[in-house]
Amino acid sequence: MSVTTRRRFAAVALASVAVLAVTTACGDDGDEGGSDGGQITLTVDVFGEQGFGYEKLYEQYMKDHPNIKIEERGKGMGLGDYNTRLTQWMASGAGAGDIVALEEGTIVQFKAQKQNFVNLADHGAASLESNFLPWKWNDGKAGDQILGLGTDVGSMAICYRKDLFEKAGLPTEREAVAAQWPTWDAFIETGKKFQAKSGKVKFVDAATNTFNSILMQTAGNGTGYTYYDKSDQFVLSSNPDVKSAWDLTVKAIEAKLSAGLQTFSDPWATGFKQDQFAIVTCPAWMTGVIKGNAGDAAAGKWDIAKAPGNGGNWGGSFLSVPKQSKHPKEAAELAKFLTTPEAQLEAFKALGNLPSSPKALEDPTLLASKNDYFSNAPAGEIFGAGAKDFKPVYLGPKNQAVRDAVENALRSIEQGQRKPAEAWDDALKAGEAASK
Amino acid sequence: MTTNTADRTRRGRPAHHAQPPRPRKARGNFGTRLDLKTSPYLYVAPFFVIFLIFQLYPLVYTFWVSLHNQPLGGEGEFVGADNFTALMKDEQFWNSVYNTLGIFVVSTIPQLLIGLYLANALNRKLRGRGFFRMTMAVPIITSTAAVAIIFGQLYNRDFGLANWVLGWFGVESIDWRATKWASWIAISTMVDWRWTGYNTLIYLASMQSIPKDLYESAALDGASARRQFWQITVPMLRPTIIFTVIISTIGGLQLFAEPLMFSSGSGNYTGGTLRQYQTVTMYLFENMFTRFNLGYAATVAWALFLLIVIVAFINYLLTRRIGSAK
Structure with a gap:
């Protein structure tokens, strides 16, 4: 028994080697450009x-x-x-x-x-x-x-739900939509108008998304850095750009504009399907995420407008x-x-x-491209303009860890667990711990 | 019984014992002696070799790393016990210890009690007993990720089943991830759903080895079923209970996947906005993968090891008293 098994094994092994040799030979045959020949x-x-x-x-x-x-x-x-x-x-x-x-x-x-x-x-x-x-x-x-x-x-734009805007009595054309919010303050005012008539639907998905977008733009136009300065000193507490982005975001939270969802979580994904919010601040790659989460049922309901302020980048x-x-x-x-x-x-x-x-x-095909899921919005043109307007922002080595701390503090206000002033103290403390 | 066995041995063996040991040839002597001496060690060697490579070496190496200020992918700098002194003063670490112990208590006590109760029920003559016993094993073979996703949806703030049911009783929607208690309870149900059946099966197996005549004589003396349970079953299960308590302690203090997956999305190692349900292992991962402090993460790992030893010992002392105070 054992002898036959061994013999059979040897036969299989031999056969495999033979097959291998043949395949490798074929690979070599097809190989023309490779200098050392191996696949x-x-x-x-x-x-x-x-x-x-x-x-x-x-x-x-x-x-x-x-x-x-x-x-x-x-x-x-x-x-x-x-x-x-x-x-x-x-x-x-x-x-x-x-x-x-x-x-x-x-x-x-x-x-x-x-x-x-x-x-x-x-x-x-x-x-x-x-x-x-x-x-x-x-x-x-x-x-x-x-x-x-x-x-x-990433660039930066605003993806919005045309149908929900219409229900709330806001303009739906992308130029008219963008014209309402030359600044982030005007953006928040628009949100209040929206919310007055929208019932349960919130204006934005998450305060953290709004915050990150505002911060990158403000920092680009201001200091040129966020939580770390260009010599990697930790400056969360002293950078005026961070504080002004924080204050604007808190204003949006206090106006109850946010659905308070954690981005990229399952409830956030569900929120797209349940019409929980009308806006997502939108880097170019986000269009794919929205399409994936909202599904075919929402095709043609979304559109893309220019973001408040001038340019931005996320991701x-x-x-x-x-x-x-x-x-x-x-x-x-x-x-x-x-x-x-x-x-x-x-x-x-x-x-x-x-x-x-x-x-x-600047390629003509990019500029002429339309995103059919987003009501044929000229995505290449809108995002391209945002990317070229963007002024660079320096990110420090532990940017992500500090950003998590600040985002958590913002979400604790959304959850009603902290008052804004307490949350800011939390952010400074947790940010400090994260930066070490 | 005993005499029977003894007889049989006596009757069966003498033939061998009576014969004097055959004198061996000198040639084989050395080999045999070597075989007798070393082969037992060789038989147990695989376990110890694997233990050495995969358990002891990492343990010691982790300790070595914990004495360094070790960034990711660079050379570490020896700092002695600095990491340990920093850990003692680290509020975030103690918060994670508090959460871990809290979730451990909230999940383990009901888990073991329900397990004991279910095992007792399944130990009776019940119709469809085999079916019920088998269902106990189903949660164990379900993947943690699947459990976490389902429970994550049950405890969804806006569209979750839990809030829907609570709504019938006029309870307002609970944001399960916002407060310590809500999140602890949600995570505990997840843990219990998965592990209660496991403990039930262990208790059940142990219950079946309790001699029936103990119950019969107790019944003759007029002891009620409840009294039989507390006076016979529980004391007889003592070693098993100690075993499950220690195993649950180790599992409970290393709790990771359930709380981690409870908040899907970005930055979830922090376990809630205010670290409401960040366990020690999650804090370890946060130090490792978002802060890149390998040395500090190793310190957390060692602190966790010590914590488990201490808690397991306390639990042992407590459970040893079960049934001994008669």
């Missing part, structure tokens, strides 16, 4: 409900480079979960893909360990500067090292190559390919992620 697999780590919209680009790249196979991971994974996983990979020095996507709030954290990333300047990225908006290019650098190449930018990502990659050279080439103006346009077509390349932002 390699590059893993790309992305995040978000719908990934980065690179499917067509991968296909094209694999066609042009037959020795390279691309695998993507992380589509459908939230940013928080992704960051946890990424942190583990980077801390343990194993597990990360050959290319990892870093969100703008994530890349600032990893600048402190730039030694664990490949300097893309060593792979000819230095000449690509003109491919990116100047602030996006700078955000991707850690000192002299090119840590990440920009993919998309947007970079592609980096960790040092632990076994194929840094090939990975860097792929990262360069995925961030060319043409590739960014392709991702825009796929998912609506706004390019970070000025050339792509």
